[in-house]
Each structure stands twice: as C-alpha cells, then as structure tokens.
Amino acid sequence: MKIIYLISFIFLTISCGQNKLDERSLVRKNISKDSLIVILNTQYDNDVVLGFNDLFGNRYDINRGITKVPRGVFITDIHWKHQLSFFVPDSIKRIEFKKDSEGYFFIETQNPNLDYLLNVDLVIRKAIDPIKSEQDSFDRIFKFSNIKNDDEFKKRNLYHDNLYNKKVAFLNEYTQLHKLDSMVINVWRRALIYEKLSSKLNFSQYNKLSPDVIKAFAAEVNNEDIKDADLLIPHFQSYLSFHRLLISYLKYKSDFNTLPNLMSISVKHFEGKIRDWLMFDLLQKTDDRNYGFKVSQQEKTQMTNTFLSICKTDEFKDYIKERIILNNTNLKIDELVNINNEVIPLNKVIKGKISFVDFWASWCAPCRAEMPASKKMRLAFSKKGINFIYISIDENPSAWKKAIRQIGLGEDENYLLPKGNESELAKKFKIESIPRYMIIGKDGKVINADALRPSDPKLKEIFDELLKEK
Numbered sequence: 001m002k003i004i005y006l007i008s009f010i011f012l013t014i015s016c017g018q019n020k021l022d023e024r025s026l027v028r029k030n031i032s033k034d035s036l037i038v039i040l041n042t043q044y045d046n047d048v049v050l051g052f053n054d055l056f057g058n059r060y061d062i063n064r065g066i067t068k069v070p071r072g073v074f075i076t077d078i079h080w081k082h083q084l085s086f087f088v089p090d091s092i093k094r095i096e097f098k099k100d101s102e103g104y105f106f107i108e109t110q111n112p113n114l115d116y117l118l119n120v121d122l123v124i125r126k127a128i129d130p131i132k133s134e135q136d137s138f139d140r141i142f143k144f145s146n147i148k149n150d151d152e153f154k155k156r157n158l159y160h161d162n163l164y165n166k167k168v169a170f171l172n173e174y175t176q177l178h179k180l181d182s183m184v185i186n187v188w189r190r191a192l193i194y195e196k197l198s199s200k201l202n203f204s205q206y207n208k209l210s211p212d213v214i215k216a217f218a219a220e221v222n223n224e225d226i227k228d229a230d231l232l233i234p235h236f237q238s239y240l241s242f243h244r245l246l247i248s249y250l251k252y253k254s255d256f257n258t259l260p261n262l263m264s265i266s267v268k269h270f271e272g273k274i275r276d277w278l279m280f281d282l283l284q285k286t287d288d289r290n291y292g293f294k295v296s297q298q299e300k301t302q303m304t305n306t307f308l309s310i311c312k313t314d315e316f317k318d319y320i321k322e323r324i325i326l327n328n329t330n331l332k333i334d335e336l337v338n339i340n341n342e343v344i345p346l347n348k349v350i351k352g353k354i355s356f357v358d359f360w361a362s363w364c365a366p367c368r369a370e371m372p373a374s375k376k377m378r379l380a381f382s383k384k385g386i387n388f389i390y391i392s393i394d395e396n397p398s399a400w401k402k403a404i405r406q407i408g409l410g411e412d413e414n415y416l417l418p419k420g421n422e423s424e425l426a427k428k429f430k431i432e433s434i435p436r437y438m439i440i441g442k443d444g445k446v447i448n449a450d451a452l453r454p455s456d457p458k459l460k461e462i463f464d465e466l467l468k469e470k
Helices: 002-012 024-028 112-118 120-128 134-141 150-178 182-201 211-221 228-232 236-255 259-269 272-286 297-310 314-327 346-350 365-369 371-384 397-407 424-428 458-468
Strands: 035-040 050-053 059-061 065-070 074-077 084-087 094-099 105-108 335-338 343-345 354-360 386-392 414-416 436-440 446-448
Touching (some): 112 120, 228 236, 259 297, 272 297, 335 346, 354 458, 386 458, 397 414
Antiparallel strands (some): 094 105
C-alpha cells in the first residue's frame, strides 16, 4: 500500500495552469527522427538543473520550450535536493516534464503505466532516500570522510550495502506491482549496482587500512560484468574512475594518483570502449585545472601518443585531435579562434561597435561568478549598440566549449586564445590575470584597459555615457 499511495501522490499533484505548446511547432522545428522530443513548460526556480551529458563529459541544458535530446542519454536533475536521473526507451518519441508540489520534476505522457516506468528514480528517491535539506546533501558526501581504521571502513561499506538492498527490494516490488518493462528495469538495476560500487570506491585513504581488508575490498568491487553500453548509465563513469584509482594504489602505493600511472592502469586492466574512455578521461584532465593534477609537457605528450596509438574509438580520437590542432594553431597578434575552429581577426569580432571584452576561463571561479550579471547586462545593452565579446584563455578547448554550454552563453560571441596567456593578443593587452574586462571603441582602440566587472552598477552608467557620445 505504501507504493500505491506514493505513486498517487507523485502523479496526481501536477501543477495546473500550464499552457500547452503548439504541437504544430514540432513540424516547423524539423525534429530529427533519432532525437527524443522533450517539452518543458515550467520555469526554473534558480539555475538550470535539467540536462544531459554526452560521452565527452559535456553537459547540455534543457531549457523551457522544446529541446531535442539524443537517444541513449540519461536526463538528469542535478538540484542538490533531487539528484535524479530519467531514462527514456527508444520507442518513446515525446515526453513532457512537469513539477509536483514539492518541486520535483517528473515525466508525464498520455499513458499512466508508462509514467510509472519513466519516473523510477524519482519514486525510489522519495520512498527510500529523500534528501531533507542542503545540509543533509552535504553531510552525505562527507559522512565517512575521515576513516581511521578497518572497522570504520567496514561500517561505511555496510551502510552502502543496506541502502542498496532497500532500493533493490523497493524496485522489485514496484516493478511487480505495475508490471514494468523488464529491459528498462534492468538498466535501473545496473544503475543501482554502480551507485553502490562508486559510493564504496569514493575513498582514497587506503594507507589507513590493513592489506587484507584492501585485498578483500578489491575483490568485492571488481565487477566483471561491465559493458561498453553502460558508459552513460548513472554512476558508471564514477565507478570506473574510482576502481582505476584502487587498482593503481595496489600497484603504485604512494604514487597511485598520478596521471601517467593512471594511464598505465587504464591500458593494462581495461579493454574496448571502456579502456578508450578511461584514457580519454585522463587526457581531458591534463588541461583541466579544476582537477589539480600536475603533469609535465613531456608526460602529456607521452600520454597523448599512448592514447592515439591504442584507442580504437574514432569519436574519442577525433575529439583529442581537434584539441591538438587548436593548441598548435599559430595566430597573428590580433586573431582569435571561434567555436568552429575558424581563425577570426579581432576587428571582425568588434564589428565596428563599442565592445565590452571579457577575458575568462572555464576553471576561473570568479570569472564564472560574474557571468549571470554579464548576461543581464548584455540583454539590456546589446540592442542599444554595445557588443559583448567573451575571450577564453583555456588551454583545453573542450573544457571551454563545455563551460559555454553550462553557462548558457551564445556561441557567436565566444572566442578562444588557444595558447592562453602566452598568445600574442594576451601579451598585447597584458592579460596576466583573470577575470579581466576591457572596453574597446568602434575604431578598435582601447577605451578602458581595466574596466569594471559586470556586477558593478557603475558599469551601466559608463555604457550610457558611451552611447550618448555615438
């Protein structure tokens, strides 16, 4: 009866008064047959939380209206309270997201039985593992962060086992009650397995454990049933990365968490597309400062050569080759690269307008903190004649493109300096730290080499004065 009441609550508390989108617009959008149509009529409370990730680690937001989503991906709600995933079988062409009275997103179709299938993770979250507060979410991450001995480690693992067993028991009862499709439910069974294993493996203090406990643990988490097709299942990539870290510890001990050693483990202990993804994942981290890895240029070159010689997955190889090409692009002093890897002169970027130039990078937290204010300022002044230009000094073009999508910046005004601070343009404008803002006149001459940040209210006054002088 608990399940029946819960399902009734979820699917009968649909928010009212939402306008339906014109179905004919789907035809006008020329939607691909290989895409899932996702409709969202609900406004977000704060930042965008619904989206999906591709194999390369790029996240794409699902905005209000109609969004085309590739087949095979999981749509995720990353709000701290929800942390939900939604999987839609290929047989379904169209879904609509709505919100219940507690603010949870759920999928609604014209078929109630189908709704039970598509909202599996939501039902499990509410019934077994609800997150009560933001502090509760934080506490879960650090619940066992300071393990001191074998007994505490075993207690930690028992906690994750018990939680997994409760979820599986609930899923079995829920599946039987609603006679759900076994193939889809098996996907969720695998997701629960990887959630448990990745939670157990999210640990690096192996030096505090005895050799026997580590050996037994390694045998327990070694899931030999992994498949290439699992790469997009929730928690699977985390499981692979953490498992690789454990294997590396067993081999290298104190030097286990270095990129060259992790690359060696990826090659020797994994195979197929999973091996290729693990190598690709490490190459992405060599240029992403968010991870804090220190790797020399020689080590980076060796890792890249290893990847290109061993990887059999063309989509990963092509992605890395693009990064190499961009990094080797020789630009003249006033040239940039756009998102399509085309070299563009700065005077064409300025377009004969007063331009507000934002030098930033994906790894720069202060830069990204200014972006909401910058987007509001652009919305207010772009139609009045102010041109907004975003120039990234990222060393990793994929990290740059990923950040553009995450932040929601338009691609047309975004450019890259592939060699960062060492580029000729950065040297010309003396870009030594970021964020850095400049105002350039219609004639290309610098009006203000160290302009105010977008969040400063006085910037609006400066723009108003410049527009009066036009």
